[in-house]
Amino acid sequence: MDRFLYLTFDGLSRGAVYAAFALALVLIWRAARIVNFAQGAMAVATAYAGYSVTNATGSYWLGFAVAIIGGLVIGAVVERVVMRFVDHSSPLNGVVVALGLVLIIQGVLGMIYGNNFRPAEAPFSRDAFQVGGVALLSRYDLFVFAAVGAVVVTLTLLFTRTSTGLRMRAAAFAPDVSRLLGVPVGGMLTLGWALAAAVGSLAGMLVIPTELGLHPNAMDLLFISAFTAAVLGGLDSPVGAVVGGLVVGLLLAYVSGYLGATVAPMAVLILLVVVLLGRPDGLFSRAKARTA
């Protein structure tokens, strides 16, 4: 039972990161009908930038800020410079271009930093508190929950309570009508990509200290898990992404806790297959208001 509790909290902590990353995927899907397969590589790139700053200045938080701002920048650049010019008549084109970006980013990172794992320190202790003799949560887990919670609340407020959020939704839902009404549709798209990439960067900064460290391929498996989470929730649903992320996190924690860590990737694959074949629109899909 102790172990179960520990794994549950561990899973929720992992799941929070997956939720943030899945949220980033959902943001771009809603804005542009593209699954951003370069999301993982973009997040790794900003994490490298962040940790470079941390190593140079000694301040984790300065590096953290650089990573998030770097996310905003890289998201906007990718949309303005590349994605805007992709012919979207076939859904394959966006995917293939994103994969090209993955190759570029991983290649450039490898050229600058080398292909070794670089240690990445966590800003808080990762030793778990003992509650009644059971190790439950670490300070770092609390930091993860707080950060992801803040992102979810901020995004919710942005999209439901501000005029910018309304414009973004309008631009995604009916670009032509929005343009007639004076909404800068292109600008909203860029903003959406920037926000999504920043959220992805946050997820990257949160997950890297808990894994082996910084590596150009560090986010490959995380991307798969987050994609599974996003599909589980329905690619269109932010709430679904958060719930899906937590579910995937719990599943991975239990599987690696009880069956061994090497089984975890296979568990993700099996879950993805089951979801895609059983309920491809996700658990939280509403009635088909619009199709891709």
Add this chain to the structure above:
Amino acid sequence: MTTLAQRATKTTNPPKLAKSKIVPLVVTIISATAIVALTYVLPPFRNYQLATIGAYLCVTAGLTVLTGLNGQLSLGHGALMATGAYTLALWQEKFNLLLPGIVVAIAVTTLAGAVIGLAAARLRGPYLAGLTLAVAVVVPSITSTFDETFNSDQGLSVALDPPPGVIPVEQWQAWTCWAAALLTVLLLAYVIRGRFGRDMRAVRDDETAAKLAGVSVARTQVLAFVISSACAGLAGALFAVLAQSVSPGAFPLTLSLFLVMAIVIGGLGRLSGALIGAFLLVALPSAAQSIAEDAGSQHLEGNLALTVFGVVLVLVMLAAPGGLASLRIPRMNRKQTRINRKQKGQE
């Protein structure tokens, strides 16, 4: 009704021996002669590279049929190649009979491909890409899960008899790989010229219309996936023969991405494009390698090729989505396809 009946009899006239049936055979025979002649001229290392191109051609040809003609993007072909390679390694450990081993490797990979294909036939666009991406990332990790069979990250060595007679190993490898590659391309050429090729294109262009015309969409998609898996299995087995070892490190996610890049750059759905792609897969890393050695930088090694591939892929997608092989199409044709595409986009 009479006109219909007349038309019907017209189409059932005895088929003339079409030019399209002979051309692939002629091209194959000429290529085979050229390759054999080439292997006598080239130094051993170049022969090894030539063999590698042949091995890549098997998988790129299969993948371009799947993605270009049937519209299914697979990022999992690297993992399918790993399946073929490991099957051959395990077979050779027990029996040491190369030719049956390759057949078994193809069969096992075909089976694995059928499983993925059954799932893939129900998925579209980014969902399919995501699933196959997961396959590419996850399958290499299976070697760690069952490390007693697959020996984890170290991988297995492939036991091989020396080549018959006095032929140098590299030359024998080039012959083996190109025999397989040319056979694959020849078979694929007939497949895409035949009824099944038409079915695949019909399904790619408009599933509803294909269904109305009596084409089974799911069957066509699964079969296309199976065919291209068999090609990937063959390529994997050839890679095991070439490297004389298999390890998960030889089949990373980047390999799958490289394959997609190769067929996109070469031109989706064209066997000539698959050849261009296979050539680039060997030539670009080799060129990047020599640049990196000249610069004396370890960081450049491998990563330069990665970056160049990425840049080329993005540029090709933005500038010429038809790939390099499409550049020789007459202008009229291209205009027409563009118009078609536009109309499709408006629907």
